[in-house]
Amino acid sequence: MLYTTGFTITKATGQVVDFSENKLRKSLQHSGANKEEIDRVLKYVLANAYDKIPSKQVYKLAYKKLKNIKTVFASKYKLKKAIYQLGPSGFPFEHLVANILNKSGYTTKVGEIIKGKCVKHEIDVLAKDKEKYVAIECKFHSNDDYICNIRIPLYIHSRYHDLKKGWNRSTPLKEVWIVTNTRFSSDAIEYSQCNGIKLLSWNYPENNGIKKRMNDLGFYPITVLTLLTKDEKQQLLKQNVVLCHELIQNHYLLNKIGVHEKRKQKIISEIKELCHKIEDKETKNH
Numbered sequence: 001m002l003y004t005t006g007f008t009i010t011k012a013t014g015q016v017v018d019f020s021e022n023k024l025r026k027s028l029q030h031s032g033a034n035k036e037e038i039d040r041v042l043k044y045v046l047a048n049a050y051d052k053i054p055s056k057q058v059y060k061l062a063y064k065k066l067k068n069i070k071t072v073f074a075s076k077y078k079l080k081k082a083i084y085q086l087g088p089s090g091f092p093f094e095h096l097v098a099n100i101l102n103k104s105g106y107t108t109k110v111g112e113i114i115k116g117k118c119v120k121h122e123i124d125v126l127a128k129d130k131e132k133y134v135a136i137e138c139k140f141h142s143n144d145d146y147i148c149n150i151r152i153p154l155y156i157h158s159r160y161h162d163l164k165k166g167w168n169r170s171t172p173l174k175e176v177w178i179v180t181n182t183r184f185s186s187d188a189i190e191y192s193q194c195n196g197i198k199l200l201s202w203n204y205p206e207n208n209g210i211k212k213r214m215n216d217l218g219f220y221p222i223t224v225l226t227l228l229t230k231d232e233k234q235q236l237l238k239q240n241v242v243l244c245h246e247l248i249q250n251h252y253l254l255n256k257i258g259v260h261e262k263r264k265q266k267i268i269s270e271i272k273e274l275c276h277k278i279e280d281k282e283t284k285n286h
Contacts, residue, residue, distance in 0.1 A: 007051045009058055012144070016052055024062065030215070031066055031073040041065045067226055072273045075224040079211065080144075080202065082223035083181045086237065090140035094124045095242045096221060097138055097179050100213050101127045106134070116162035123163075125179075132174035135163060139180040148180050150187040153197050160197075181210065218275045220244045225274075227267045232257050245275045 008016050021042060028038045044065040045058060059081075067074035075082075086092040091110070098108040106127040113122050125136040137156050139148055160176040167173045177198040178184075184192075184199055192199050203209040214220065222244055223233050235257045236247075247253060248271055254264045 007049055007053065009055050010052050011055050019049065019053075019058075021046075024058070028062065028066070028077065030079075030211075031077040033066065033069065033073045037069050037073070040069065071226045071270055074226055075220065075270070075274055076215075078224055079214065079220065082221050083202075083210075084142050084144075085223040085233070086221055086242070087140065087142040090124070090138055091240075092221070092237055092242045093140040093181060094138045095240065096214075096219070097136065098125050098127075099219060099243060100210070100217065101125065101136075103217055103219075105129055114163060115166050116159070117165035118162050121159055121163055128171060131171075133169065133171055134175040134177060135160060135173060136177040136179055139178065139182075141180065141182045144182055146182050147185050148178065148182065148188055148201075149185045150191050152184075153178060153188050153192045153195070153199075157195055157197060179210070218245070220274055222247070225267065225270060227263065227270055228259075232259065244271045247271055248275070 007019050009019050010016050024045065025038055025042065028041055033041065041062050045061045048061050049058065063074055063077055066077050083093070083096075086096070094110050098110050101108050106129050108128075109123075109126045111122060111124065112126045113120055114126070115121075123135050124138040127134040127136060137152075137159075139152060156176060156178055164173055175196075175198060177200060178192070179200040181202060183201050184204060189199060189204075191197075199205075201209055202211050221242055222228065222236055225233070225244065228236075236253065239253065239256075241247065241250070241253055248268065251264065251268065254267060259267065
């Protein structure tokens with residue numbers, strides 16, 4: 001603890017709540033910063049805060065100081081915001097989900113159209129392991145305001161039954177998942193649990209959500225990078241480059257969007273530090 005503060009923050013919903021130093025400290029720990037570095041960030045935030053400060057401004061202050069300490073800390077800290085910046089189309093998010101599943105023992109296809117008993121369905125991600133196929137519906141949203149309510153699993157459940165009735169592959173279709181970058185309402189979770197629908201969101205299931213899986217794998221979207229401009233990120237996304245590590249072995253893509261050599265090397269260095277878990281695994285495999 002640094003010291004007790006008496007100011008409040010205004011959340012995006014308009015709700016005014018007491019500032020929590022512990023909550024901010026916990027979120028900063030995910031950046032990889034150590035205790036001393038986190039203390040420096042907290043000191044900077046507290047020195048510039050004021051009563052009823054918007055929560056977005058608290059984030060901006062913390063991000064600015066982290067970036068000053070080490071850019072890779074800032075990149076990890078902005079992970080959730082970076083996911084929102086993958087839009088407006090949902091394809092980059094589907095690509096991200098497919099990559100996570102590929103590392104979990106599945107083979108995947110994105111955007112496959114399959115005939116059900118009654119109609120054709122476009123499956124966002126179709127995953128397969130040795131025993132089964134899994135149909136995955138991805139719900140991408142560009143901000144945190146949207147909650148996937150019960151209408152989503154109700155709709156997906158009916159599609160799944162039509163797919164199963166028309167399924168003609170030797171490997172059976174056994175599961176349906178719904179994946180979102182935001183969160184599910186309590187009744188959506190209750191209905192899904194009752195009907196065997198698997199849910200995956202930012203922090204759900206607890207200790208096994210998208211955030212944890214991405215950090216464990218070292219999978220970060222290019223939108224986290226501090227050394228690329230917004231326009232450069234969009235150019236790469238248009239070329240279906242979604243994850244940072246995809247640029248490690250494809251340096252030429254940075255040249256293609258006009259990044260000069262000196263800055264390119266800095267960007268690659270940032271990516272390698274950010275994705276060191278992938279680098280370490282590749283080194284061990286050679």
